[in-house]
Amino acid sequence: MRLTPEQVREYAERGFIGPFDGLISKEVAYFRDELEAFEKSEGRQLSSMSNQVRAKTHLLFPWMHDLIRLPVVLDTVESLIGPNIMVYHLTCWIKEPGDQTYVSWHQDGTYFFLEPAEHVTAWIALSDSSEVSGCLQVLPGSHRYGALAHKKGETEGNLLSNGQYVDGIDWTQAELLQVPSGQFTLHHTHLVHSSKPNRSTDRRIGIGVSYIPTRVRHTGPRRLTATLVRGEDHFDHFDPETKPTRGYDALARQHHADATGRFFSGHGSKRTPSGGNSEDPDVDG
Numbered sequence: 058m059r060l061t062p063e064q065v066r067e068y069a070e071r072g073f074i075g076p077f078d079g080l081i082s083k084e085v086a087y088f089r090d091e092l093e094a095f096e097k098s099e100g101r102q103l104s105s106m107s108n109q110v111r112a113k114t115h116l117l118f119p120w121m122h123d124l125i126r127l128p129v130v131l132d133t134v135e136s137l138i139g140p141n142i143m144v145y146h147l148t149c150w151i152k153e154p155g156d157q158t159y160v161s162w163h164q165d166g167t168y169f170f171l172e173p174a175e176h177v178t179a180w181i182a183l184s185d186s187s188e189v190s191g192c193l194q195v196l197p198g199s200h201r202y203g204a205l206a207h208k209k210g211e212t213e214g215n216l217l218s219n220g221q222y223v224d225g226i227d228w229t230q231a232e233l234l235q236v237p238s239g240q241f242t243l244h245h246t247h248l249v250h251s252s253k254p255n256r257s258t259d260r261r262i263g264i265g266v267s268y269i270p271t272r273v274r275h276t277g278p279r280r281l282t283a284t285l286v287r288g289e290d291h292f293d294h295f296d297p298e299t300k301p302t303r304g305y306d307a308l309a310r311q312h313h314a315d316a317t318g319r320f321f322s323g324h325g326s327k328r329t330p331s332g333g334n335s336e337d338p339d340v341d342g
């Protein structure tokens with residue numbers, strides 16, 4: 058499902074597009090069941106586990122590795138960044154009903170240190186993401202501001218590790234980005250977005266997958282890892298990631314720990330626009 062030229066223009070102007078159909082309800086049930094079976098085996102919910110487990114989770118579970126390769130998602134991403142595509146990062150954004158967690162206004166790219174800043178996030182809904190359940194709010198056109206300074210803010214309840222936020226912006230133009238279960242949206246790395254707590258009776262489960270063209274490189278001092286999901290990599294800017302053969306086994310956990318360890322400490326020599334040392338793991342997105 059390639060985007061039409063009008064849709065590509067819309068993305069260029071507004072910094073986001075969608076929602077689009079991604080998964081039929083049987084597939085949503087499969088992915089959600091897998092996630093919840095893991096939680097049951099651990100005796101706690103993913104939302105209560107560390108950032109590390111919620112990040113790059115495709116290295117832990119074969120089913121999550123399949124989720125990042127959905128042809129329909131890759132087709133739309135290809136329309137924006139070309140045929141050679143890697144997954145640079147992944148975050149599970151889960152809000153339990155009534156748990157008060159939220160996400161402050163931020164841009165993803167500010168903490169990703171990718172050049173050029175061509176990363177696209179696909180946000181895939183495994184439950185209804187609505188105004189009531191705390192869907193994304195976006196500021197249309199804000200990706201054209203480029204990388205904005207972020208301040209360190211409140212971390213209590215904030216799903217961003219350091220509570221980073223941008224302010225001084227007119228939020229009156231913000232829009233809700235509601236995504237029914239099984240659908241997905243795409244947003245630009247510099248789009249300013251946030252989300253409010255989940256006031257519904259169901260969990261709000263979104264999987265944010267960060268896609269980059271293989272030509273993009275990471276400018277931090279450590280060599281990071283990424284997964285090629287379509288086309289060919291002629292640049293070798295990242296170490297390859299491997300698909301887990303069994304869910305959450307020792308080998309997968311070791312590989313995942315190495316990849317997330319590099320990711321969360323891989324920004325050392327760069328400083329954030331706010332002047333903070335970006336060695337801190339405030340790199341969600």
Ligand SMILES: O=C(O)CCC(=O)C(=O)O
Pocket residue numbers: 150159160165178180191192193250251252263265341342
């Ligand atoms: O899901 C959310 O509430 C926040 C997601 C987000 O910040 C992102 O996908 O970049």
